[in-house]
Amino acid sequence: MKINKYFLILILFFLSQFTFVYGANKAELVDEISKNLRCLICQGQSIYDSNSDFAESMKILILRKISEGKNKKEIYEFLKSKYGDWIVYEPTFNKHTYFLWLLPLILFIFGGILILKKTLKVK
C-alpha cells in the first residue's frame, strides 16, 4: 500500500507540473505545417525543405490561411481537398487506411498471444 501511495503522489506531481504550450507564432506554425506536406513537384522533399516555386507559394498560402484564422486541421483538410491525400505525410485514418494503421498493431497482438502460449503452457 505504501508503494501505491508513493506512486500516486508521483503521478499527481507530474500532472501538476505540465503546462501545455499553445499559441506558437505564425511563422512557427507555417514551419510545423509545411514539414508535414509533400512538395508535389520535388522528389521526396517536404514543402518546408524545398525552395521550389511551388513550395514557396504553398508557404505563402499556408500563412494566408493562418491569418484568416484557420487552424492546423482546417488547413490540412483544405489542402487535401485541393491536392489529394498525397500531399500530407500523415495518412488520414479512413476506410482506405484502416489496414495501414491497424495491421501492425494486430500483428503485434497476435505475436504476443503466440509468445504467451509458448511460455505459459502447463506441463
Place this chain on the structure above:
Amino acid sequence: MISNYIGFYALSFGLIISVLIIIKSIFFLKKNNEDKSKNFFSLLSSQFTLIIISFFSLIYSFVNSDFSNNTVFNHSHTTKPLFYKISGTWGNHEGSLLLWLLVLTFFILIFFLKSRNLKLSYRVFTIFFQQIIIFGFILFIIFTSNPFGILYPIPEQGLGLNPILQDPLLAIHPPILYIGYVGTSIIFSSSLAALVTRSMNQVWAKHIKKWIFASWIFLTLGIMLGSIWAYYELGWGGFWFWDPVENVSLMPWFCLTALIHTISVLEKRNMLQSWTFMLSIMTFSLSMSGTFLVRSGILNSIHTFANDPSRGLFILVFLFVLILLSIFIFFTYYENIKIRKIQFLFISKETSILLNNWFLMYFLSVVLIGTVYPIFLEAFTNEKISVGEPFYQKLITPFMVPFLILMALAPNIKWIKNKIEKLNIKILTLFIINLFLSFYIVKLTNTKYLFATLLITSAFFLFLISLRDVLNTNSLMSQRISHFAFSIFILSILFNSIFTKEFNSNMSVGDEMKFFNGTIKFLKINIYEENNYQNIKGTFKFKNSRNNNIYFEPEIRIYNQPNISTSEADIKTNLFTDNILNFNLINDKEYFSVRYQYKPLMFWVWISTFFIAFGGALTFIRKK
C-alpha cells in the same frame, strides 16, 4: 571496345559454370560421393575469377571513358574526376548489379572454404541453392540490365553522373551495403541446406552465426554511411527521412537483428529451429525485394535512379520462385527438425529473446506495411497517399519505451530459468531518479509531450544499466557494447530532435540577420569555374551569443553534365554540436535563401552507430 566483349563473355561463361555447378551438385547428391569436393572448389573459384574479369572490364571502360559502352555513356563524362569514374561503375543500376553478383560469387567461395568441418552434403546443398540465386542474377543482368551494351556510332561525350552521387561516401556506401545484403543470401541457402540435410543443430548455429554477424555488421555500417551522406549532401539537416529506399535497407536489418538473438538460442539450447529458418528466409527475401522495390521505379524516391518495369517484374518473379521453393522445402523436410517439447519459463533468457523478436518483428511490420501499402492502395483503388514520418513516429516510438527497458534488463537474465528476485530496490530507485531527471529536461525545454519523458527515462535507464554491465563484466563484451551504444544512439537522437534549432531567411550579400542565438552576416560570394561544375561559394559570418565567430563557406554547384545544381552545406562539427549553413538559388531572384541549423549531438549519432556495429565485430575477435 574490346573490354565490352571481354566483360560480356566472362559474364556468359559465369552463367555456364553456374549451370555446370548445379548439374554437378545434383549428381553428387544422388551418388553421395565424398571425395570430389575439390572439383567444386575449382568451379567456384573460376566462376569468381570470371565475374572479377567482367567487373574489372567495366571499370576499365569507365576509367577510359569508353562511350561505345552504353552504361558508360549514360553515367559518365570525360571531365569527371578519376575517382568518380571508378565509383561510377557501381553508381548505376547495371554496374551495381554486377557488384551484387561479384559479392555473391565471392561469398559462396568463402563459404566453401570456411565450412570444411561440416557435412559435405550440407555444403553441396548450400552451393546448389546459392547457384540458383547466382544463375537467376546472371540471367537478370544479361537480359534486362546488360552493362556491356554496345553503342554505334560511338558518341563523343557521355551524359554524366548525377552530381549528388559524386561523393566519396557514396562511393563506398553501396559496396558495404551490398556485402550486408548478399551475406543474407548465404544465410538463406545454408538454412535451406541445413533443413534438407538434417543439420540444423548447435554446430550449424555456431557456424552460421558468423555469417549472420558479418552481414549484420556490414548492413549496419552501410545504412549508417547512407544516412551520413543524406545528412550532409541533401543539406536538410536530417539524416533519416523514412524514404522508401531507406526503409528497404532497414527491413532486413530488423530481421537480421532478430536473427542474431535467435541464433544464440539455437546455439545454446537447441531450440527455435523453425523460427530461425523462417527468419533466414525472410531476411533474404527482404534484401531481394529491396532490390526489386528500388529498381522497379514504383517508389517515389530521391534514390530511384532506374525506372524500368520489366526489371521489376523479373525480380518479382524470381523472388516469388525462391520463396515458393523455400516454403516447399520447409513443408517437405519439416520433420527433419527435432521438435523438443521444452517448456519456456516466463522469466528466462529464451523468453526474453522471444520478446526481443516480438518487438523487432513489430517494427519490421510497421516499416514494411508503411512502405508497400501505398503501392497496393494505388494499384487497387487509384488513391494516392503518402506515408511519412508522422506515421512511423506514432506507431514506433510508443513501443520503444518497453523495448528499451527490456533491452536493459534482459541481458542479465539466465538461460532456462531465473528466480524472480525480490523487487530490486536499486534498479527501481534508479528508474525513478531517471524519471525525475528526464522530466526536468523535458520541462526545461518546453517539449509538450508527457511521452518524451517516458522515452528519455527508458533510454537513460538502458544507458545506466548497460554502462554498469560494460564496466563490470568480462563476458559477452560484444553484446554489452552494442546495447550500450544503442542507448547512446537513442539518447542522441532524442536530444537532437528536442534541441535542434533552425533559422531560415532570404538574404543578399551584405545583409545581416539577428535570430535566437546570434547574428548572421552574408559577407560575399565568389564564383569559380571547376572542371565539371561552376562553383558559387558564399561566405557567411555567424556570431553567437558568446561572441564567438564562425565562418561558413557553403557552396552552390552548377554541374555541366547533366545540368543540375546542388547545394553543399557547410557543416561545422564538434563533439557536442553541429552548426550547419547552406544557401540556395531562388529562380529569377537577386537574393538567396539561407538556412542555418543548430543540431546537437550529431557526432554521437554516428559514433554510437559505429559502436553498435563494432560490438558485433568483437564476436570475431574474442574466441574461447
